[in-house]
Amino acid sequence: MKKLLCIILFICMLVSLSACNDKKQEETPEGFVPALDTETDCKITVAGNYDNFEALEAEFDRFNEIYPNVKLSYVKLDDYNNMLATVLEGNDKPNIFFSYTWMIGNDQYAPVYAHMEDLSNPDLGFDLNCIRPGLINHDAQDRVMLVPVFSRTYGMLVNNDLFEKEGLSIPTTWDELKAVCDEFKNKGYANPMMGYSLKSSSCFMNTIAYPLFTAALAENPEALKLANKLDPAAGEYLRPALEKVLDLVNSGCINIDECDKIEDNYTQVILRFFEGDVPMMICTADTVSGTKKRESQSEAFSKTPFNYTFSPIPVTDKGGYFIDSPSIQFSVNKGCDDLDMTNEFMRFLISEEALNEMASIKRLVTPTANMPLDSVYAPFGQVPSELTISPEVLGITDPLTVQVRIAAFQVGKGQISIDDAVKMYGSFE
Secondary structure, three states, rough: OOHHHHHHHHHHHHHHHHHHHHHHHHOOOOOOOOOOOOOOOOEEEEEOOOOOOOOOHHHHHHHHHHOOOOEEEEOOOOOHHHHHHHHHOOOOOEEEEEEEEHHHHOOHHHHHHHHOOOOHHHHHOOOOOEHHHHHOOOOOOOOOOOOOEEOOHHHEEEEEHHHOOOOOOOOHHHHHHHHHHHHHOHHHOOOOOEOOOOOOOOOHHHHHHHHHHHHHOOOOOHHHHHHHHHOHHHHHHHHHHHHHHHHHHHOOOOOOOHHHHOOOOOOOHHHHHHHOOOOOOOOOOOHOOHHHHOOOOOOOHHHHHEEEEEEOOOOOOEOEEEEEEOOOEEEEEOOOOOOHHHHHHHHHEEEEEHHHHHHHHHOOEEOOOOOOHHHHHHHHHHHHHHHHHOHHHHOOOOOHHHHHHHHHHHHHHHOOHHHHHHHOOOOOO
């Protein structure tokens, strides 16, 4: 009887465990399923222009839980843009490399483009549907040669505690922005809106002008064609954006002399903002990505931390734009060694879980369709769809972007007039 009772209890335990496992399997979403031999031994290298890439290395570790013998590494290439084509032809060619939309159709990067694998090939099994469609670029043959890993946007870092201290509300319209700048100036703040303005490579003035110009082109397909062709006639469509840039400078919202004291568009912008006396710091999300790491590097912020967020610049009466464009993109070198495992890693990487995790670590905007945002980007989650613009969908080209950036810089710095900038559209280099 004792033996029989033990057998019955053992059977009941097995049934109970089986039921628990079944329930657990039902509750757990289906994860990555390996398609290759998990004992495969090979090497995969990702090449880029970041100094380091901790977010990607975290995904290396997760992939190695499945494929423990695959050696993954990240390498930074010096003089990346000029050396990439040569490296892709070399003996130690990378499997995956950073790529950018402006490489498409650029004769200088034709050899690089020739190495890119078509990531939309259904045989590869990549889940491109997990990425926001507006971030995916299709070439003339409807191929996807670059896949976004992070996305970027334009805006301003806002010292929320400073606004609260001075009893002011964060502006949501153009008139409110002008008014709050006046309020800060009256309270002794010499430069309500700051940013790096020393060189034309700065995105400072462009952060104001580009969203406005892009929005104007989105409403006028003929103007977009002219702008992409660098036709001087497109300059008139840029005029309203340049007028707002100049308005912010002339009204004292932006003090160029103070901005010129900032030495770079990344670390020094962040550290200057962390001094705690800057209400709004104009920059891009690429700059924001460095804030978390530099909180501890700022003596002022460590001593007196404050709450901050990244917000759209309210350049219209309806608010600010969310320019949703790719930041870093990956391409697969179709001539690399171990192409099958390279594509297996890319299949692992192109997923909501991996992309969201990397964005969280890097503090950039995730490219995924569900778009969970770091708290610092929370204001962009409130931007209505009519103020969200995808340059990839519009067909905005890089030469067009260069024209806006240089024109806005020279007008903002007082180097040329708006009339001159309008006439010179298409000739800025």
